[in-house]
Amino acid sequence: MSDAVPPVVPLLDLDGDVVELLRDLVDIESVSGNEGPITDAIETALRGYPHLEVIRDGNVLVARTNLGRASRVVVAGHTDTVPLTSEPNLPCRIEGEGDDTILIGRGTCDMKGGVAVALAAAAALTEPRHDVTWIFYDNEEVEAEKNGLLRISRTRPELLAGDFAVLGExxxxxxxxxxxxxLRVQATFTGRAAHSARAWMGHNAIHDAADFLARLQAYEPVQPWVDGLQYHEGLNAVKITGGIAGNVIPDRCTVEVNYRFAPDKSAEEALAWVRDYFSGFELEVTDLAAGARPGLDQPAAADFIAAVGGEPKPKHGWTDVALFASVGVPAVNFGPGDPIKAHADDEFCPASQVYACRDALIRWLTGA
Structure with a gap:
């Protein structure tokens, strides 16, 4: 008989101050692959609300209303974070006062602020004007094949069904x-190893990458307009490896390139463009994910814009709105925190934005 003590599930107060809720969520460490404890805590909290049907699938948690409304919307957010650093990422710290209050710590910005907003709204909205599916999922910050939202889109696609989705990024x-x-590709150059004192006996693979890097340096970003929003593309070397010692001519060099493309291109079109741009070089594709058109001309999107206010901007980066788009659900990103601070050592989220997003979400879902 085991004497092991089961882990204590932290108690989350979904009816209290949403900023305190965010602090409690941040203090549950949930680096990708370790989402079990935070999923346990969220599940325990949500099962206390009779207006919600709660479904758990691994470390994906779905809570939904079943009121027979004419439409259904989805609000989703991931519970994992990037790894901690040597900086004091945890526990969460609150600094400042009033409108200047900020929460500092891993996940405050990306994206436990959005999770806290969704949880507070899920608990409060017993009679929303749309049926709502709330989704909290794992492994967003790692390779796509581990993504919990992608997994349930394949195994339980009915859980993602809706007329419109909001992702709390x-x-x-x-x-x-x-x-x-x-899109990520690698170009590999091969040479012949030799002692660096007798370099003429070998062939330097790193030197062979010069023409490839020159082509990268010559790239000029395009800025296409898509559905009324202007995107900014990028093509950059993000990693280069080669060489084994300071006295050996390297016989191998690999350059990894990341292409961020606007959603007016399909994944296939983006790959064809990259192959054409680097014609003459052999490329290995290591990652490819399509973007998502804004879809702001959809009625459900227009309704959300009217409720939230402000002028929509393009999302520079990839998010799971692309996954929703792939299953026919138009989606937008909307959440507290400056995206520039996502993954930063000093990641933080303004408390005022947490309140603003919570209020906007409730305003939209109640029609107030």
Whole structure:
């Protein structure tokens, strides 16, 4: 018989101050792959609300109303964070007063602020004007094949069904439409190793990458307009490896390139463009994910914009709105926190934006 003590599930107060709720969520460490404890805590809290049907699938948690409304919307957010650093990422700290109050710590911005907003709204809204599906999922910050939302889109697609979706990624409390696609390729150059004192006996693979890097440096970003929003593309070397010692001519060099493309291109079109741009070089594709058009001309999106206010901006980056778009659900990004601070050592989220997003979400779902 085991004497092991089961882990204590932290108690989350979904009816209290949403900023305190965010603090409690941040203090549950949930680096990708370790979402079990935070999912346990959220599940325990949500099962206390009779107006919600709660479904757990691994570390994906779905809570939904079943009121027979004419439409259904989805509000989703991921519970994982990028790894901690040597900086004091946890526990969460609150600094400042009044409108200047900020929460500092891993996940405050990306994206436990959005999760806190969704949880507070899910608990409060017993009679929303749309049926609502609330989704809290794991493994967003790692490779796509581990993504919990992707997994249930394949195994239980009915859970993602809806007329419109809101993803609580950090947007500084403004609407960001669509998202860029992302593509990564590697170009590998091979040479012949030799002692660096007798370099002429070998062939330097790093030197062979010069023409490839020159082509990268010559790239000029395009800024296409898509559905009324202007995107900014990017093509950059993000990693280069080569060499084994300071006295050996390297016989291998690999350059990894990331292409962020506007959603007017499909994944296939983006890949074809990259292959054409680097014609003459052999490329290995290591990652490819389509973007999502803004879809702001959809009636459900117009309704959300009217309720939230402000001028929508393009999402520069990839988010799971692309996954919703792939299953026919138009989606936008909307959440507290400056996206520039996502993954930063000093990641933080303004308390005022947490309140603003919570209020906007409730305003939209009640029609107030």
């Amino acid at each position: 950090p947007t500084a409390a403004r609407i960001e439409g669509g998202c860029q696609g992302t």
